[in-house]
Amino acid sequence: MDTESLKALVMDEIDSHRQQLSELSQKIHSNPELGFKEVKAATWLTQHLEENGFSVERGICELPTAFRGSYGQGKPAIAILAEYDALPDLGHACGHNLIASCAVATGVASRPAMERFGGSIIVIGTPAEELYGGKAIMADRGAFDNLDMAMMVHPGAHDAATTQALACQPLEVEFFGQAAHAAAQPEAGINALEAMLQSFTAINSLRQHIKDNARIHGIITDGGQAPNIVPDHSAGIFLVRAEDDTYLDELKQKVLNCFIGAATASGARLEYRWEDIRYAPMRNNLTLAQLFSQNMQSLGRLVPLSAPSQAFGSTDMGNVSQIVPSIHAFVAIAPMGTVTHSPQFASAAISEAGIQGLLDAAKAMAMTVIDLVANPETASKVKEEFQQQK
Ligand SMILES: [Zn+2]
Numbered sequence: 001m002d003t004e005s006l007k008a009l010v011m012d013e014i015d016s017h018r019q020q021l022s023e024l025s026q027k028i029h030s031n032p033e034l035g036f037k038e039v040k041a042a043t044w045l046t047q048h049l050e051e052n053g054f055s056v057e058r059g060i061c062e063l064p065t066a067f068r069g070s071y072g073q074g075k076p077a078i079a080i081l082a083e084y085d086a087l088p089d090l091g092h093a094c095g096h097n098l099i100a101s102c103a104v105a106t107g108v109a110s111r112p113a114m115e116r117f118g119g120s121i122i123v124i125g126t127p128a129e130e131l132y133g134g135k136a137i138m139a140d141r142g143a144f145d146n147l148d149m150a151m152m153v154h155p156g157a158h159d160a161a162t163t164q165a166l167a168c169q170p171l172e173v174e175f176f177g178q179a180a181h182a183a184a185q186p187e188a189g190i191n192a193l194e195a196m197l198q199s200f201t202a203i204n205s206l207r208q209h210i211k212d213n214a215r216i217h218g219i220i221t222d223g224g225q226a227p228n229i230v231p232d233h234s235a236g237i238f239l240v241r242a243e244d245d246t247y248l249d250e251l252k253q254k255v256l257n258c259f260i261g262a263a264t265a266s267g268a269r270l271e272y273r274w275e276d277i278r279y280a281p282m283r284n285n286l287t288l289a290q291l292f293s294q295n296m297q298s299l300g301r302l303v304p305l306s307a308p309s310q311a312f313g314s315t316d317m318g319n320v321s322q323i324v325p326s327i328h329a330f331v332a333i334a335p336m337g338t339v340t341h342s343p344q345f346a347s348a349a350i351s352e353a354g355i356q357g358l359l360d361a362a363k364a365m366a367m368t369v370i371d372l373v374a375n376p377e378t379a380s381k382v383k384e385e386f387q388q389q390k
């Protein structure tokens with residue numbers, strides 16, 4: 001069977017399972033589970049894979065809701081990544097229910113290509129994207145070693161074959177001062193809240209002189225207990241983001257200096273902790289992105305390589321993209337301007353447009369899988385590009 005017939009088969013296979021995929025996506029949406037607690041979603045997704053002939057390992061990387069389902073053997077080993085965690089209060093306001101169904105749909109539809117050309121298709125269940133950077137943990141534990149390519153598609157308000165995502169590391173900060181009556185004996189106090197406020201001021205001054213697209217933002221999680229007590233403790237969480245790892249390291253030190261300076265000025269003692277989870281910047285593989293875009297185009301979706309307006313967040317897919325040639329594409333399921341992590345986006349994630357986005361993304365990824373296994377020179381080009389980016 002040639003690639004065109006295989007691609008036609010992919011379309012039929014995915015269209016004929018529209019109802020089943022829609023129900024799976026709906027079920028995950030109505031049962032939102034937070035990061036590392038996605039027990040139901042992981043069960044349903046792995047069942048779906050097993051029913052379709054995949055061999056499944058559950059609880060990989062010592063994470064109970066992570067999984068790996070594989071079909072076929074040997075090289076190339078192409079991974080499709082699933083996310084299925086929800087957000088506190090908002091449920092599936094990032095549409096991860098669609099990512100999950102899309103990933104298993106792609107895996108199942110890719111089976112005939114593995115049988116015809118060889119190679120393996122691997123659906124990897126990656127929990128806790130939102131709150132804990134599950135893929136960063138899994139990357140450290142080797143989940144993405146020995147793969148040749150990795151792909152995923154995220155729902156959004158625009159179509160794009162690539163994602164701009166910044167390197168990012170969270171910082172937890174505490175100041176310890178001395179409590180005192182704020183009116184009767186203010187001179188006896190050391191104000192931990194003032195130290196935190198000075199830090200914000202220093203960071204805002206720093207912000208004028210940082211590179212474009214770097215970001216520093218934070219919140220105060222403890223600002224004192226009562227207005228008549230000099231706060232003896234303050235705490236905050238900050239995120240520092242930059243376009244590359246080198247500048248992130250440089251910026252981290254500059255941000256830290258803001259807190260050190262505030263500690264000196266106020267007399268409060270500083271304690272800080274850079275969190276272990278560090279998000280890597282997204283390294284887009286443009287060869288893969290082009291294939292995906294062409295296959296989307298064959299479905300009538302014009303998918304530019306990059307989004308019309310660049311929005312910079314961070315994603316744990318960045319960590320995967322440093323290990324294996326990757327794409328993290330976007331498929332539009334909501335009108336332009338709709339923001340993710342909103343109730344409007346949660347509704348879009350169960351709309352007809354949501355299901356259509358899921359099906360189109362699955363078809364385009366499965367067709368990209370066909371391009372890769374059918375043309376070893378294309379697969380080599382993907383790998384060469386990755387090596388050159390290193
Ligand atoms: Zn999100």
Ligand SMILES: [Zn+2]
Nearest residue numbers: 094096129154
């Ligand atoms: Zn998301």
